[in-house]
Amino acid sequence: MRLTHHIKVGIEIHQQLDTSGKLFCSCPTVLREEEPHFSVLRRLKPTYSELGDLDRAALFESEKKKAFCYQGYNDTVCLVELDEEPPHDLNRDAVSISLTVAKLLNMTPVDEVHVMRKIVIDGSNITGFQRTAKIAFDGWLMDGEEKITVQSLCLEEDAARKISDTPEMMTYRLDRLGIPLVEIATGPDIHSGEQAERVALQLGRILKATGKIKRGLGAIRQDLNISIEGGTRIEVKGVQELGLISTVVEHEATRQRNLLLLRDELKKRGVTAVKPKVVDVTDVFSTSNSKVIRKALESGGRVQAVLLTGYGGLLKTELQPGRRFGTELSDHAKVFGGVGGIFHTDELPAYGITEEDVKAVRKKVGASENDGVVFVAADVEAGLVALNAVVKRASEALKGVPGEVRAFNPDGTTHFMRPMPGSARMYPETDVPSIVVGGDLLDKIRRALPELLEKRTERYIKECGLSKDLAALIVDSPYAVTFERLVKSDGLSPSFVAATFEYTFKMLKREGIDMESLDDRQIRDVLVRVHKGEIAKEAVAEILRWLASNRGKSVEDATRSLSLGTVDSAALKAAVAELVGKNMEIIKRDGERAISPLMGDLMKTFRGKVDGKVLHELLKEEIRRRLETAPR
Ligand SMILES: [Zn+2]
Numbered sequence: 001m002r003l004t005h006h007i008k009v010g011i012e013i014h015q016q017l018d019t020s021g022k023l024f025c026s027c028p029t030v031l032r033e034e035e036p037h038f039s040v041l042r043r044l045k046p047t048y049s050e051l052g053d054l055d056r057a058a059l060f061e062s063e064k065k066k067a068f069c070y071q072g073y074n075d076t077v078c079l080v081e082l083d084e085e086p087p088h089d090l091n092r093d094a095v096s097i098s099l100t101v102a103k104l105l106n107m108t109p110v111d112e113v114h115v116m117r118k119i120v121i122d123g124s125n126i127t128g129f130q131r132t133a134k135i136a137f138d139g140w141l142m143d144g145e146e147k148i149t150v151q152s153l154c155l156e157e158d159a160a161r162k163i164s165d166t167p168e169m170m171t172y173r174l175d176r177l178g179i180p181l182v183e184i185a186t187g188p189d190i191h192s193g194e195q196a197e198r199v200a201l202q203l204g205r206i207l208k209a210t211g212k213i214k215r216g217l218g219a220i221r222q223d224l225n226i227s228i229e230g231g232t233r234i235e236v237k238g239v240q241e242l243g244l245i246s247t248v249v250e251h252e253a254t255r256q257r258n259l260l261l262l263r264d265e266l267k268k269r270g271v272t273a274v275k276p277k278v279v280d281v282t283d284v285f286s287t288s289n290s291k292v293i294r295k296a297l298e299s300g301g302r303v304q305a306v307l308l309t310g311y312g313g314l315l316k317t318e319l320q321p322g323r324r325f326g327t328e329l330s331d332h333a334k335v336f337g338g339v340g341g342i343f344h345t346d347e348l349p350a351y352g353i354t355e356e357d358v359k360a361v362r363k364k365v366g367a368s369e370n371d372g373v374v375f376v377a378a379d380v381e382a383g384l385v386a387l388n389a390v391v392k393r394a395s396e397a398l399k400g401v402p403g404e405v406r407a408f409n410p411d412g413t414t415h416f417m418r419p420m421p422g423s424a425r426m427y428p429e430t431d432v433p434s435i436v437v438g439g440d441l442l443d444k445i446r447r448a449l450p451e452l453l454e455k456r457t458e459r460y461i462k463e464c465g466l467s468k469d470l471a472a473l474i475v476d477s478p479y480a481v482t483f484e485r486l487v488k489s490d491g492l493s494p495s496f497v498a499a500t501f502e503y504t505f506k507m508l509k510r511e512g513i514d515m516e517s518l519d520d521r522q523i524r525d526v527l528v529r530v531h532k533g534e535i536a537k538e539a540v541a542e543i544l545r546w547l548a549s550n551r552g553k554s555v556e557d558a559t560r561s562l563s564l565g566t567v568d569s570a571a572l573k574a575a576v577a578e579l580v581g582k583n584m585e586i587i588k589r590d591g592e593r594a595i596s597p598l599m600g601d602l603m604k605t606f607r608g609k610v611d612g613k614v615l616h617e618l619l620k621e622e623i624r625r626r627l628e629t630a631p632r
Pocket of ligand 1: 022025026027076077078079080081178
């Protein structure tokens with residue numbers, strides 16, 4: 001039997017929408033990297049829910065006693081993001097796009113869109129909650145023969161983006177706060193990592209078909225809810241690369257299986273509880289050569305230890321590739337206690353800690369061969385909190401897999417991020433009026449449903465004359481909408497535009513150039529100028545490269561700086577006319593054969609500035625005109 005049959009996965013996709021304004025104000029939905037214009041400082045207090053329970057997750061964050069710094073720009077952040085002014089009405093465009101996606105996913109729209117407040121405790125929303133509105137429910141999509149349910153589609157405001165995180169201060173930038181985001185959640189119907197990847201890809205393509213989504217890193221984020229039989233639902237946050245999904249799922253399934261085996265082994269050893277008794281073992285290390293320990297002691301810290309009775313040898317159990325049970329304990333110590341890490345007896349002697357040190361520590365806490373000992377060198381209070389977190393996590397191993405939110409590592413393994421948030425977390429947002437989703441609106445959406453990507457590929461082959469490969473590439477590309485616009489509205493050559501996106505852009509990306517930093521206006525400007533003959537095709541890559549590394553500059557700045565100097569067509573024509581006028585003798589003698597030597601002269605002046613083909617055409621035209629009008 002394949003173990004993957006026991007895996008259950010649900011995907012939650014978050015996709016930013018490309019609306020001109022934010023969800024509750026009209027600030028533009030633009031992110032920049034330049035220095036922020038202002039910053040404000042806030043502190044977060046734990047909030048009591050209406051049921052009177054202190055939200056568990058909120059408590060967890062406030063325990064960390066952090067201050068929050070919020071940065072912003074005057075033109076992309078207003079009083080709404082700062083929570084100094086009530087939210088404006090819900091952005092209608094965002095509602096329409098969401099309803100369109102819902103329709104494509106066979107969902108039932110709600111009768112009325114109500115905005116709710118969802119408690120958010122990491123400080124990423126200055127209000128302490130995120131506004132969210134359910135748009136539709138109960139849909140499906142097909143993965144081959146299998147029906148995957150789509151449980152809900154919500155429209156949400158994106159959170160502020162994290163800039164830095166120190167033990168004292170968390171810094172966020174508010175420009176991202178309020179950008180409309182659709183959140184689509186599938187049912188837990190997915191059975192393997194590969195299937196999860198396919199479903200995520202399909203959801204992504206349906207979102208793309210609307211042509212109204214943001215592109216670039218962070219514009220789409222996937223959360224995965226993963227469990228195995230006998231395990232527990234674990235939420236893995238923020239997977240941005242599709243290619244990582246299958247690995248993340250497989251590694252999490254492995255971790256849960258190994259935790260269940262660990263539980264069984266602890267049961268077999270008769271372990272039923274972990275005593276939360278912290279012992280000071282600083283004496284042992286008074287002459288220690290361990291750098292970490294010496295550093296902690298020199299700054300007034302202590303070495304404290306806890307005994308894990310019956311855990312001997314289990315701390316080195318590998319749960320995921322390269323991550324052991326001891327690593328899990330360490331994650332908890334780091335997150336709750338803010339310590340740099342832990343030492344445990346399964347990995348010692350090492351790090352300058354000797355066999356004698358280990359023996360002495362064991363003796364001090366009363367450990368036998370079958371027991372494990374964890375110790376921390378840190379400030380007394382931090383060490384206590386860290387070891388209590390270790391005891392708590394070690395106790396949870398007796399039950400199996402604790403429910404928690406995890407973040408992924410670049411290799412597809414995951415680490416502990418925070419506990420699962422408590423339940424009662426939604427309250428009505430009374431500042432925003434609801435929107436009735438009437439028949440008129442739905443009719444309008446039905447009539448304007450976007451063409452699905454398969455259909456569009458066929459059309460590009462037939463109508464635009466693109467090759468099958470290029471058509472498939474451009475349809476799936478984040479630049480599909482831009483492509484269509486440039487071809488339709490600006491009359492540019494489809495194959496030239498498609499090739500620019502699929503070949504030139506990709507080549508520059510491979511060079512490490514941030515192509516996402518270019519906006520549609522800049523891209524259009526470059527390509528239209530090529531079309532008009534003002535810029536040579538050969539110079540496109542060079543200009544795009546320059547624009548991407550010189551934010552906020554214009555195409556004119558680029559050509560000037562690269563001394564490509566755009567040539568306006570009047571000046572070009574005048575230059576051609578002048579050259580032809582000077583050489584009429586040769587032209588009269590050789591006719592159109594005179595083009596070649598004259599082209600040589602022209603290229604000397606205009607190489608890299610004007611496309612060779614354009615020059616050739618202009619020259620030919622001018623020679624013909626002169627020959628026709630010249631006296632014989
Ligand atoms: Zn605003």
